[in-house]
Amino acid sequence: MRNSDWKNTNIGFFGNGVRHRIIKRMISPYRKYRKILAESQWWSEQHLMDYQLEHLKATIKSAYKNVPYYRGKMQVYGIKPDDIKSIDFIVKLPILEKEDVRKNYRDMLAINAFPPMLYKCHTSGSTGKPLTLYRDLHNIGFEHAMLMRQWQWAKLGANDRYATLKGEMIPQIKTRNNIFWNFSPIENKLYMSSYHLSERNIERYVTALRKYHIKAVEGYPSSLYVLAKLMLNKNIKVQMKSALTTSETLVAKQKAVIEQAFQCQVYDYYGMAERVAAIHTCEHGRHHLVPEYSLVEFIGSDSLSNGIYEVVGTTFTNMAMPLIRYRVGDVIKPSNEQCPCGRNYPVIEKIVGRADDYIITPSGKLVGRLDHVFKGANNLIEAQIFQPDTKNVILRIVPDQFFKQSDADSILSKLQKRLGEPMHLEIEQLTFIPRTENGKLKSVISNVPGILN
Secondary structure, eight states, rough: OGGGGGTTTOOOHHHHHHHHHHIIIIIISSSHHHHHHHTTOOOOHHHHHHHHHHHHHHHHHHHHHHOOHHHHHHHTTTTOOOOOOOOOGGGOOOBBHHHHHHHHHHHHHTTTTOOGGEEEEEEEOTTTTOOEEEEOHHHHHHHHHHHHHHHHHTTTTTOEEEEEEEEOOOOHHHHHHTOEEEETTTTEEEEOSSOOOOOTTTTHHHHHHHHHTTOOEEEEEEEHHHHHHHHHHHTOOOOOSSSEEESSSSOOHHHHHHHHHHTTTTEBOOTTOOSSSOOOOOOOOOOEEEEEEEEEEOOOOOOOOOOOOEEEEEEEEOOSSSSOSEEEEEEEEEEEOOOTTOOOOEEEEEOOOOOOOOOTTTOEEOOOOOOGGGGOOOSSEEEEEEETTTTTTEEEEEEEETTHHHHHHHHHHHHHHHHHOOOOOOOOSSSOOOOOOOOOOOOOOOOOTTTOO
């Protein structure tokens, strides 16, 4: 590590980096899963099906034995773990909804879980009240090994330096001095703010990418697109090995602009806080469902057409709080295509997911991916951020019966902090927020024309 790298390293970021590296690569069974995943990507279709059946049995057995919620459900439905003879068994269990998790939260945590070794996480809450979930070390190790395999597919080494734009907040003492990033030496990771991207600041971002010898950029498609578009507006390009996008729907326009600005291929990958489905991109640019991670069902409905299905997933790796037949809320279009990469993984033609707009501040900053303002929010059923013009932002919410003014104040305070400029913010309480044509709740809508249009 270069001595100069320490100058812009916040001690808190460094401490978190050390903690993350120790948990992900040393305490968790990361190395074990890394070896398995290196081999399993070349297994036959039958071998993968056998693997899924074996792990489905293990999940059901563990849930029956250790999770009060599932034990009760299985007893009601007359199901015992020894009844599992094929993957098709799964349909005997009811689909798990987000509200089921919310109402039965305590009974869904395994009685044999050891709390000090669990990792707490939250859903984004951009399409409803956030869920609090727990992960065990097996899930952490498997997911990190799976991510490192995605990196390998993207021609990256496990220790290549990369920059990430995922809604990280940078201390004001830095942003006041036009420093919009924090570097974590132990992770080889440059955390960049996505809340200060503007024409005025773009050259500072580019300087940081070059200063820290960044080899790849990773983040929300909306954030990387803004960065790339602003670079191209200034006739700036920075060569990267790869660009990785996640957490939002990547559209063709965003992909083309990101690839042009960074002179590399974009690798898009999909997952969620509930950890019941994963989709990664191979060297040939195809999206692949990762069958070792979970059992994924594609569920049709009268409201969906043209080969589009809902995602329902069952975990294979998190026995601390297993989710079985969990309805994710995203929709996907599978494909029957055989990928030239040679892996016997299902190909996904399109991840419909959700696509968000940006909020444009009075100074011209483009702020995307604002679901962070809902994390930890209480007494909220669903919400949407709406911008009618450059001076106003309306937070549309559907509150539950316990919603208080303090809840509203907390959300507005977080939103104001991320916007970073004086804007008139107000809350509009509704009984229902209109959906898009494909039935999705769009978390951010802006009617303001901007430089990205």
